Amino acid sequence: MQDxxxxxxGIRDExxxxxxxxxxxxxxxxxxxxxxxxxxxxxxxxxxxxxxxIKEIFRYDARKDDDLTSFTEAVKQQxxxxxxLVHGISYSxxxxxxxxxxxxxxxxxxxxxxxxxxxxxxxxxxxxLLDVMKEDASILAVSLRWSRWAVPNFNVVCCAKAxxxxxxxxxxxxxxxxxxxxxxxxxxxxxxxxxxxxxxxxLEILEKEKNRSPLKANVRKExxxxxxxxxxxxxxxxxxxxxxxxxxxxxxx
Amino acid sequence: xxxxxALVVGIANADSISAGCAKELHENGYNILPTYLNEKALPHxxxxxxxxxxxxxxxxxxxxxxxxxxIVNYLQTNGLRLDVFLHGIAFASEIKNELHEVSWKSFMDxxxxxxxxxxxxxxxxxxxxxFNPGGCILTLSYIGSHLAVEGYNMMGPxxxxxxxxxxxLASELGGKxxxxxxxxxxxxxxxxxxxxxxxxxxxxxAQNSSPLDRTATLEDIGKMAYQVIANPSINGSVYLxxxxxxxxxxxxxxxx
Numbered sequence: 001m002q003d004x005x006x007x008x009x010g011i012r013d014e015x016x017x018x019x020x021x022x023x024x025x026x027x028x029x030x031x032x033x034x035x036x037x038x039x040x041x042x043x044x045x046x047x048x049x050x051x052x053x054i055k056e057i058f059r060y061d062a063r064k065d066d067d068l069t070s071f072t073e074a075v076k077q078q079x080x081x082x083x084x085l086v087h088g089i090s091y092s093x094x095x096x097x098x099x100x101x102x103x104x105x106x107x108x109x110x111x112x113x114x115x116x117x118x119x120x121x122x123x124x125x126x127x128x129l130l131d132v133m134k135e136d137a138s139i140l141a142v143s144l145r146w147s148r149w150a151v152p153n154f155n156v157v158c159c160a161k162a163x164x165x166x167x168x169x170x171x172x173x174x175x176x177x178x179x180x181x182x183x184x185x186x187x188x189x190x191x192x193x194x195x196x197x198x199x200x201x202x203l204e205i206l207e208k209e210k211n212r213s214p215l216k217a218n219v220r221k222e223x224x225x226x227x228x229x230x231x232x233x234x235x236x237x238x239x240x241x242x243x244x245x246x247x248x249x250x251x252x253x
Numbered sequence: 254x255x256x257x258x259a260l261v262v263g264i265a266n267a268d269s270i271s272a273g274c275a276k277e278l279h280e281n282g283y284n285i286l287p288t289y290l291n292e293k294a295l296p297h298x299x300x301x302x303x304x305x306x307x308x309x310x311x312x313x314x315x316x317x318x319x320x321x322x323x324i325v326n327y328l329q330t331n332g333l334r335l336d337v338f339l340h341g342i343a344f345a346s347e348i349k350n351e352l353h354e355v356s357w358k359s360f361m362d363x364x365x366x367x368x369x370x371x372x373x374x375x376x377x378x379x380x381x382x383x384f385n386p387g388g389c390i391l392t393l394s395y396i397g398s399h400l401a402v403e404g405y406n407m408m409g410p411x412x413x414x415x416x417x418x419x420x421x422l423a424s425e426l427g428g429k430x431x432x433x434x435x436x437x438x439x440x441x442x443x444x445x446x447x448x449x450x451x452x453x454x455x456x457x458x459a460q461n462s463s464p465l466d467r468t469a470t471l472e473d474i475g476k477m478a479y480q481v482i483a484n485p486s487i488n489g490s491v492y493l494x495x496x497x498x499x500x501x502x503x504x505x506x507x508x509x
Contacts, residue, residue, distance in 0.1 A: 065357070102425045103418065104376030108316075111369055112361050115414065120360050123410075127353035147417070150489065155421030159368075159414045166398060166413035170352040173401040178351070239401065 005080055006030040009060065009125065010088030010142065013044050015193045017142055017224055018088035019052075024225035025084060026052060028233070033080060035060040035071060040095070062089055062121035063113055072128035082133050084232050085126065088142035090195040091118035091160050099198060100153050111156055118160030123167050126175060126183075136180050138232045141168055143187040143241055145249050154199060165241050172239030182238040184231050189219040189245030213246040258333050259283045260324070262313060262374065263341025263393070265290070265444045266297035270393055271341030273471030274478040278337065279305040281479055286335075288313035288324070315342070315370040321377050328383045335384050337482055338375060340392040343367040345408050348448050355407045363407060368415040375422060379429065386430035389482045392419060394437040394491055396499045404450040416491050423489030432488040434481045439469045439495030462498035469494050 006025045010018040011034050026032055032054040036045035038061050049057050056078070060071040075082075091097055091114045098110045122141050126133075146154070147161035168185045175181035190209045196202045210218050227244050231237055243249050259278050263271035264287050275285050288311045289298040295310070302310060309327070313320045328335065344366040347359040371392050378384040397405040398412035416435060423433040439459050446452050459468050477494045481487050493499060 103372050103421050104379065104425070106372070108365060108369060108373065111372075112364065115364060116357060116361070119410070120357060123352055123355065123360075124357060127355075130353060147413075150417075150420035150424035152421075152424045155417070155424065158421055159417040162398075162413040162417035163410045166410035167352065169399075169401040170406065170409050173403060174351040174353050174406075178353070 004030045004083045005033065006084035006086065007033045007035075007075070007080075007082055007129075008086045008088070009035045009121075010086065010090070011036075011045060011048055012041065012093055012194050014048060016088070016195075017188060017191065017193060017221060018086060019048060020221040020225040021086055021088070021140075021228045022052060022054070024222075024229045025086070025232070028229055030084060031055050033058070033075070037061050037094070062117040063094070068124055068128060072125065075129060076132050080132060082129060083137055085129065085133070085137070085139045086141075086228070086232075087122045087125065087139070089117060089121060090142075091157055092198040093195045097198065098156060101156075102153055103155050106156060111159075114156040114160045115163055118157065119163035119167055122164060123171060126171055130175070130178065133179060133181055136235070137182075139171065139175070139181060139183045140228055140232050141183075141185045143168075143185045145187050145189075145243065145245065147187070157199070168241060169239050176238060182235070184237055184239065185241035186224065186228055186231065187241055187243045187245070187249075188224045189213075189243075189248050191219055191221050191224070209248060212248045212251060214251060215246045217246050219244060219246050256282060256284045257336040259285055259337035259339060260335050260378070261285055261287045261339045261341070262370075263339065264288075264298050264301050265294060267301050268441075268443045268471070269301070269341065270438060270441055270443060270471065270474055271339060272301045273475035274339055274341070274391070275301065275305060277472075277475035277479040278339075278482070281483070283337065286311070286324075290314060315366045315373075321374065325377060325381045325383055329381070333383070335378060336388045338378060338384065338388070338390045339478070340371040340374065340390065342370065343393075343408065343411075343445055345406075345411065345448070348406055348408060349450055350406060352406050352410070360407055360411070363411050364414055367408070367411045368418055371415070372418055372422060375426075379426070379431070384431065387485070388431050390422065390426075390431065390433045391478060391482055392435045394419075394435040396437055396439075396493065396495065398437075400499070402455070404452070404455060419491060420489050427488070432485070434487055434489065435491040436474065436478050436481060437491050437493045437495070438474045439463075439493075439498055441469065441471065441474070459495065459498040462501045462503045463496035464501060465496045467496055468498070469496055
């Protein structure tokens with residue numbers, strides 16, 4: 001049987017949503033490849049990679065042209081052909097992310113940084129790796145319900161997520177035509193991650209989230225991972241963004 | 254009574270959606286302060302603004318701080334304050350590329366002109382204290398923000414950013430009594446639309462999808478723009494004006 005390969009962009013540590021998704025993908029029989037942002041996160045990702053049996057980690061800081069080129073070239077040179085691509089980079093974990101700042105206080109450079117890291121990187125990576133994506137390959141990105149609501153002082157994240165979801169639909173069209181590639185997103189409720197700790201007090205946010213849920217529970221990472229793999233492998237799904245949030249979004253705040 | 258003032262950024266010629274909105278504002282007693290992109294565009298802009306009794310026009314290109322300062326200066330020296338800022342500009346150098354083939358540079362430039370410029374201009378006006386509380390910011394979007402419209406390519410995500418900025422600014426400027434909204438018209442044959450591949454087909458598809466079998470007129474779009482601007486209960490919203498074409502999936506009855 002032919003090797004099945006998955007590239008995961010967005011593992012930060014063992015708490016990451018992408019970590020849970022990667023584990024589930026591994027369990028489904030795929031070889032794993034991953035990226036790390038820079039030297040400051042290398043050790044952690046290396047530890048995760050060793051533990052999980054990730055075959056190789058590539059350096060990719062989503063705001064660097066050079067990284068984009070060298071990382072995608074490296075994937076090509078190693079002859080890795082991809083079945084799955086998972087994009088779960090969150091702008092909030094990027095170095096010097098501007099959080100807690102009103103829009104009119106943001107410079108153009110700061111704003112644009114958020115859009116590239118949190119959204120456009122999906123289009124860039126998919127475009128650059130198109131040659132090594134198999135026909136019928138599948139792409140999944142991790143979004144957030146903030147794409148559709150404003151959050152004062154965190155609106156750069158809202159804009160990035162809105163762009164991300166729009167890019168998912170756009171790529172579903174263009175990559176679908178180019179190579180029958182499916183492109184989808186999931187929009188999980190809050191779970192304890194490094195990213196969440198950057199936007200506020202994690203415990204408070206999770207408690208509030210739990211109380212808003214009709215089930216009075218929080219989302220579990222293993223459930224997110226299970227949905228992720230199910231979407232990735234389902235050939236009747238493309239251009240969709242599925243919420244998985246124990247019903248929070250469906251209830252008036 | 255004091256005449257209200259509207260800064261209108263986005264008139265290219267008489268076909269521009271911004272021109273339709275400016276006309277409606279003028280008819281409702283607003284003093285129009287238009288910008289123009291460059292000397293080449295000026296005569297086409299004047300064709301519109303002469304009829305609206307405009308004496309002063311301002312050159313403005315996104316990112317040019319001096320030009321923005323000049324507008325603020327003019328307002329301050331003449332004791333004018335703005336009640337409306339209409340943002341109707343868009344640009345995409347690689348509009349013909351498929352989304353996965355678009356360069357970051359092009360996407361970035363487009364995001365700045367078509368989306369973030371609204372924040373930059375609004376921020377400047379508010380910090381210079383020339384924007385009245387109770388005032389309104391209105392921008393122009395398109396349904397491509399919610400649906401992948403073939404040929405619209407990179408502008409889809411850019412309009413998504415714009416609409417997120419509308420909600421974001423609304424959430425942050427509410428304390429100053431400033432409202433922020435967008436209208437999202439169906440396709441209109443403007444100068445900018447000429448750059449979109451298959452635009453005349455898009456117009457036809459929109460018309461065929463419309464239960465009314467037509468596309469939105471500049472006049473009706475202008476009327477809705479004025480309603481949104483004048484109505485103090487509308488905030489953070491994106492209003493479609495498209496003859497219903499985005500709520501229908503047309504299916505031909507005859508053989509394909």
